[in-house]
Amino acid sequence: MSKWNKHEMKADLIGKHQHLFRCPLCSQPMRMVEGKSLLCTNQHCYDLSKCGYLHLAARSYKTKYDKQLFSSRRMMCNNGFFDPLNEAISSTIMKFMKPLFDQKSHLYLLDAGCGEGTHLSHIQDKLTWKGITELTSVGMDLSKEGIVAAAKEYPHTLWCVADLAHCPFSNQQFDGVFNILSPSNYAEFTRILSEDGCVLKVIPEQYYLRELRCLYEQKKNKPAYSNDNILSRFKDHFKLLSAERLTYRFMLNADLMKPLLHMTPLSWGATEADWQQVQEINLPYVTVDLLILCGKK
Ligand SMILES: [Zn+2]
Numbered sequence: 001m002s003k004w005n006k007h008e009m010k011a012d013l014i015g016k017h018q019h020l021f022r023c024p025l026c027s028q029p030m031r032m033v034e035g036k037s038l039l040c041t042n043q044h045c046y047d048l049s050k051c052g053y054l055h056l057a058a059r060s061y062k063t064k065y066d067k068q069l070f071s072s073r074r075m076m077c078n079n080g081f082f083d084p085l086n087e088a089i090s091s092t093i094m095k096f097m098k099p100l101f102d103q104k105s106h107l108y109l110l111d112a113g114c115g116e117g118t119h120l121s122h123i124q125d126k127l128t129w130k131g132i133t134e135l136t137s138v139g140m141d142l143s144k145e146g147i148v149a150a151a152k153e154y155p156h157t158l159w160c161v162a163d164l165a166h167c168p169f170s171n172q173q174f175d176g177v178f179n180i181l182s183p184s185n186y187a188e189f190t191r192i193l194s195e196d197g198c199v200l201k202v203i204p205e206q207y208y209l210r211e212l213r214c215l216y217e218q219k220k221n222k223p224a225y226s227n228d229n230i231l232s233r234f235k236d237h238f239k240l241l242s243a244e245r246l247t248y249r250f251m252l253n254a255d256l257m258k259p260l261l262h263m264t265p266l267s268w269g270a271t272e273a274d275w276q277q278v279q280e281i282n283l284p285y286v287t288v289d290l291l292i293l294c295g296k297k
Pocket residue numbers: 023024025026027028040041042043044
């Protein structure tokens with residue numbers, strides 16, 4: 001397929017689902033014009049980029065870590081690091097959203113803080129395998145690097161650079177909002193979630209990456225990790241349907257040590273000397289320990 005065709009296909013896809021979007025500046029509805037831009041009723045205009053994403057934020061952030069962080073994350077994902085998580089998420093969706101699938105002819109899912117898009121793409125694949133085909137997925141992230149990587153790899157999903165505090169979506173558009181190991185904005189999630197929709201949030205549990213934490217934090221006297229505050233904030237905003245803890249060991253090999261270190265914010269505080277030291281240690285495995293929260297309004 002030529003580049004021009006891909007672009008046209010994406011513009012067509014956005015046009016079909018233009019009702020999802022509202023202007024991040026003035027909150028007015030938007031429509032697709034001339035097959036290349038979303039235009040609001042106050043004439044704010046957002047062009048579809050060459051590689052097929054929308055830039056719907058007043059700002060974006062870019063750090064020197066981004067590119068390596070996202071390519072490392074994708075490598076870990078493609079080697080199965082998050083497979084049990086994505087499977088558990090798709091099972092939770094089937095459990096709590098099945099009535100919605102039966103009621104509605106088309107469903108909309110949003111990954112808020114999608115990074116390089118691998119979770120959303122893998123979850124969508126799993127849902128398709130389970131027979132859920134009439135759905136449209138949207139991924140948003142403030143990092144342009146993440147969204148560019150997502151748009152290049154997964155052309156059939158809608159990707160946008162957007163700010164959680166000003167989600168560029170109309171009210172009650174999404175049947176599922178995912179928020180995976182990423183910051184939240186519950187006021188915005190509540191606004192864009194449909195009446196019977198579900199919010200699915202994944203947070204680290206006590207032993208998440210404990211082997212790495214041990215390496216980094218042994219010198220510092222850090223208090224034990226607790227996610228009590230995150231859980232109680234979630235419950236302040238949503239009726240909790242389930243809280244499932246998922247713990248597994250991911251077997252490492254020498255090739256995966258570097259991407260593992262690069263994808264985790266734990267490593268950002270490390271000095272160059274720490275970094276060198278840790279890279280030379282070959283951990284046999286790392287623990288993945290997560291809590292999957294599912295709630296509705
Ligand atoms: Zn506007």
